[in-house]
Amino acid sequence: MREIEQYLKEKAVIVEERLRSYVNNPEIPDRLRESMAYSLLAGGKRLRPILVLAVAEALGGSEEKALPFACAVEMIHTYSLIHDDLPSMDNDDFRRGIPTNHKVYGEAMAILAGDALLTKAFGVLAEGALNADLSRETALGLIRECAVRAGAEGMVGGQVKDLQGEGRSVTLEELQEIHRSKTGDLITLSVRLGSLVSGASEDKLQALTGYAERLGLAFQIQDDVLDVVGDREKLGKPIGSDEQKEKSTYPALMGLEDSKKWVRKLVDEAKSLVLSLEGVRPNRLLAIADYLTYRES
Numbered sequence: 356m357r358e359i360e361q362y363l364k365e366k367a368v369i370v371e372e373r374l375r376s377y378v379n380n381p382e383i384p385d386r387l388r389e390s391m392a393y394s395l396l397a398g399g400k401r402l403r404p405i406l407v408l409a410v411a412e413a414l415g416g417s418e419e420k421a422l423p424f425a426c427a428v429e430m431i432h433t434y435s436l437i438h439d440d441l442p443s444m445d446n447d448d449f450r451r452g453i454p455t456n457h458k459v460y461g462e463a464m465a466i467l468a469g470d471a472l473l474t475k476a477f478g479v480l481a482e483g484a485l486n487a488d489l490s491r492e493t494a495l496g497l498i499r500e501c502a503v504r505a506g507a508e509g510m511v512g513g514q515v516k517d518l519q520g521e522g523r524s525v526t527l528e529e530l531q532e533i534h535r536s537k538t539g540d541l542i543t544l545s546v547r548l549g550s551l552v553s554g555a556s557e558d559k560l561q562a563l564t565g566y567a568e569r570l571g572l573a574f575q576i577q578d579d580v581l582d583v584v585g586d587r588e589k590l591g592k593p594i595g596s597d598e599q600k601e602k603s604t605y606p607a608l609m610g611l612e613d614s615k616k617w618v619r620k621l622v623d624e625a626k627s628l629v630l631s632l633e634g635v636r637p638n639r640l641l642a643i644a645d646y647l648t649y650r651e652s
Contacts, residue, residue, distance in 0.1 A: 359642035366408055367401040369418075373426050377479060383471070390460040390468035391475075395433045397451045400650075402574070402643075403541055404429045407549040409639040410563060413629075416553025423483025424497070424548040430476035431505050432541055434469040439514065441465060477501070487552055497551055504540040513537025525603045531572065538578075539571030546570075559635065562628045566640065569625040573618045573647050579604040580614050581650075622648050 378392045404425030411421035440447040440455040441462060447455050457465035480501060484494035503509055513536025520533060546567035550560050583606050605614040622644045629637045629644075 359639075359646050362639065362642070363400070363402075363405060363646070366405045367398075369408075369422070370401050370404045370425055370429060371396060373422055374429060377426060377430075377475065386460070386464060387467060387471060390456060390464045391471055393459060394437050394450070394456045394468065395430065395472065397453060399451050401429065403432050403545040406542065406545040406567070406570075406643065407552075409643060410546050410549030411553045413636045413640050414550065414553040414555055414559065415636070416549070417487075420483070420487040421549055421552050423479050423486065424552055425545075427476040427479040427483065427501070428541060428545050428548065430472045430479065431501075431510075434472040434476075435505075435510060435514075435541075437465050437469040437472070444514075444518070473505075483552075489552065493551060497548060500547065501544060504544040509536050509540035509544075513540065520603055527605075527608050530603050530605065530608060534572065534575040535568075538575040539568060542571035542574060543567040559632055562632050566625045566628045566644075569621040569628075570644060570647065573621040573625070573644075576605045576614050576618050576621075577647055577650065579606055580611065580618070583611060619648055 374395055375392070378388060378395060380388065383391070407421050407425035407428060408418055410416075411418060436450060437456045439445050440450055441457055448458055449455060455465075456468060460468070477498065480498055481494075484497060489497070505511070513533050516529075516533045517537055520529065525533070543564060546563050547560065550563050555563065582604065605617070609617070625644045626641050629635065629640045
């Protein structure tokens with residue numbers, strides 16, 4: 356497992372350097388630039404952008420061509436975290452071990468920093484598509500899919516369902532639907548971006564999409580497990596926050612041990628889909644899937 360942890364660290368550095376270049380722009384007002392960089396460069400697992408790069412590597416694609424797409428996904432993810440933490444949403448004081456954006460820069464600036472990162476992401480996507488010399492159909496398809504999976508039909512819609520589910524009991528099926536959108540759509544988007552920018556065939560795209568969908572659900576279940584048994588220092592946020600906010604979670608609905616078993620089952624299914632493909636270098640994708648079953652943050 357140490358090998359994949361080293362790989363994740365190395366790729367995170369590459370992503371961080373490119374992200375820094377995108378926000379280090381003197382045309383952005385100073386305070387806004389500081390607020391954007393504060394959350395964007397605050398560390399974290401960088402799982403989503405690394406998935407873009409790992410899929411491109413598995414398919415023999417170019418890391419340099421995939422990197423803008425990886426960064427765009429991370430910008431969208433970071434904007435969502437800034438907004439999720441706001442007093443009107445989850446009202447969190449800490450993220451990644453440091454005070455949340457609105458605690459440092461104020462609520463108005465945090466909202467604007469999130470807005471700016473989301474908008475910037477689409478510019479980076481378009482620039483990446485041009486530099487990768489993608490066909491018009493592929494480029495527009497990538498941008499459209501990003502809008503759907505990050506927007507009302509995807510991540511934002513999932514957040515709405517999550518808010519509406521607070522303080523009431525939801526079924527296991529409802530919880531899956533919430534997290535398919537809220538968490539899973541960005542993970543699926545990451546894998547599909549890496550696939551499409553690398554010229555994946557339709558059969559490879561479908562299998563890798565299935566891999567991503569299982570990974571996304573496993574990731575969320577593991578998050579719920581860690582909210583019960585995790586280490587606050589490693590997570591960078593308080594333990595038990597879901598219970599305090601009366602949120603439905605997988606451990607609450609099906610028990611802690613069954614939740615852990617489901618994570619392992621989903622990871623095994625995801626790995627089988629990757630192994631079913633010919634002409635793909637699977638090792639990194641398999642290792643990332645295994646990483647989800649033992650991560651502590």
